[in-house]
Amino acid sequence: MKRILIFVIAVVALVFVITYGLNRHNHVQPNDKNEKKISGRIAKEDVDYETIVNKKEPVYKNIDKYLKKEKFNGTIVIYHQGKIMLNKGYGFQDFDIAQKASPNTMYLIGSAQKFTTGLMLKKLETEGKVNINDPITKYLPWFKTSKPLYLKDFMLHRTGLKKYKATSQIHDIDGASKWMQNEGIQPGMYHKHMYNDGNYIVLARVIEVVTKESYAKYFNDNFAKPYDLERTAFYNDTTFQPYMAQGYNNMKIFQKPEFLDQYYGAGNLYMAPKDVAKLVIDLQNYKIFSKQVTDPLLYSVKTKEYPGSYRYGFYSNGQEHRLNGVFFGQQLTSYFNKDYVVVMGNNYQNKTGKNEKMLHHIYVNMLHQRSPNVKKPIKKINRQNVG
Template sequence: MLISSKKVLCLAISALTAFSVCLTGCGKDTQSSVSATEKTTAVAASQPVTKAATSDEQTQEPTWNYSELKRKSSDISDNFDAIITDNKFRGTVYVKIGNALEYIGTNGFSDKDRHTKNSTDTCFRIASLTKQFTAVAVMQLVEEGKLSLDDTIDKYFPSYKYGKKITVKNLLTMTAGIKDYINKDGDTNTYAYNESQLEYKVSAENSAKKNKKAVMDWILDQELNFEPDEKYMYSNSAYFLLGDIIEQVSKTSYEKYIKENILKPSGMMNTGFEGTDKLAVGYQDIYDNAWTLYPGVGYSATSLISNVPDLLKWVDALCTNKLISEKSFKEMTTPYKGNYGYGFVVSKDSNIISHTGKIDKYNAALAFTKDENQIYIALSNYSNSSPINLFNNIQKTLAPFYG
């Protein structure tokens, strides 16, 4: 049974206008527990200023029908509620389009044993969305003149046999050819290893430092999949190495650097690397991948924890150049090979910037436009909940309002 309620969503951001992206994917949820949805629709007090279209303007790209979106925002939100329930999505969903539509939906339990439901404040592991933060940290150090994207990584890993071939930019763009320590090469939906298959053993009992060293030793001992800059292949290992480079250059821990230089300036008080009582319990995992949550294993590739309000602050900080310059952000969001920039997937035929993430039982997706006119966020603590599947269904509801 779906229990729905409407209330005003008060997020601690003053300048958000937001949403939409085109992603594909699939997923299913076989859990049959009681669910609940909390919905918010916030509509701007006034419409954007419009003018009569000239003949030139009539040939421009399609746009949103903001007046219709605003007029039917309540019905749209009801449809979103139904989509979340029908897709058996458990987590938190946020959608915003311009000043016409703002929606947040929550469903499922953050902790079944305690009968705690997912809410706006619930935190989730955001998995590979961590890579955006790592990339911004690199660009900050570049702007300070402490690091160059053209540096070959033998400067940081002098004993690595391929260090002279690989640049920092190759790591950022995932064109280094380095074998992925979590996923099967080129397949972000398939775990390639478990802890017993890593030659350098990781353990739940190990310290973060010891596990980090085990993963690092494994990465640096592998043969390359291809010659650097030859092509794109997704690799968590590349971003794991970037974390260590950040530490060497900044002379502080990766975690402390991110906290002091990114999270605090952005006002992201609920984002970090340690679990709190706000962190949702993960459910439904059918794979032997709990090792990815061991201390130090996720590191600069997958270890951040956050929630919807903080991710909205993150988008705002990026788009208003609070963390890096406009020039650096443009460079980060320019597609290289495989439509990948620095920590982002970038659509070539639109200005959509996005990334998805999956770690153990958690799923995450974030997509937005640089003008903050469109934003989509979906975070889940159920392994079979698919943010991409959910979004594809949301897009069907929104399609009549775009053109």
């Protein structure tokens, strides 16, 4: 009898461990209404982003040594004048199973996804399908507020709408957008800059209405496929799950992503740093938009079209640019200009803000580039999800 009891206890314990392990990694659940079926992109098994450390120029060997010394956990890629100089993973993609990080590792990019949403919006503008100065009610007739709001207000984060708060009762961006409309404009905040994930979630819903496609399908068909983003996928695209990093806090406790079904447009995309760099380079080289569209987007500041540093999901001071996102223990940050594109993805927040400080040191002190000069670029990332 005692042996039987021990056997039963052992079986129960084994089932618990297996169940925990499955739940621990199964954060990819396609349960959102807007994306009933992923658009058919597959993870190419033959794609292997090579580990590169340019040995002809000592600076890249020094950067490699610096990141090792600082115990950086993540992946970095550096392009100089369109040529890749460094592409390497450090530490672990998943601490719990000791899976090493590599150039193929994909990170939850958080608010950096607003950059891709901005590109999608700009594409529809150039095609004459949307006008940034249109009222939001032209596309979402039910989005009525106490004062008129225009697409440009959402793009520049100046709607004054209450900051979006994800809940378990919402499962798509239509529901998230209706939450935003229902909460309304906050007293004294109309047309004042207030960073809000909800603004870009609403823009994602506008994109769906205009294209008559899901946000994910439109992105995959118009950006991921044509620009060869081979390690880029939404959180619920299970074919890419083996490459998706697991996020950890500064105590190395796993941070399970939640509510990603309502973050299309603002935080549910995974990308390898090399893919982010490729997209930036294609933008700079006029492969996405014409020179007439691209140059003002990247280099104009304090104009009627671009009154401040923030526009279409990233920051620009006219010469240097920055995009950033932090979500569930993961962060992706890029600094770039005409000569350099540096992208760092990481999945270990030790300490909060340290990862961007390392990038800033590399970009300014080792590559000798000017700082993006955005107000408090390092301290701003103390919130869970911020651009």
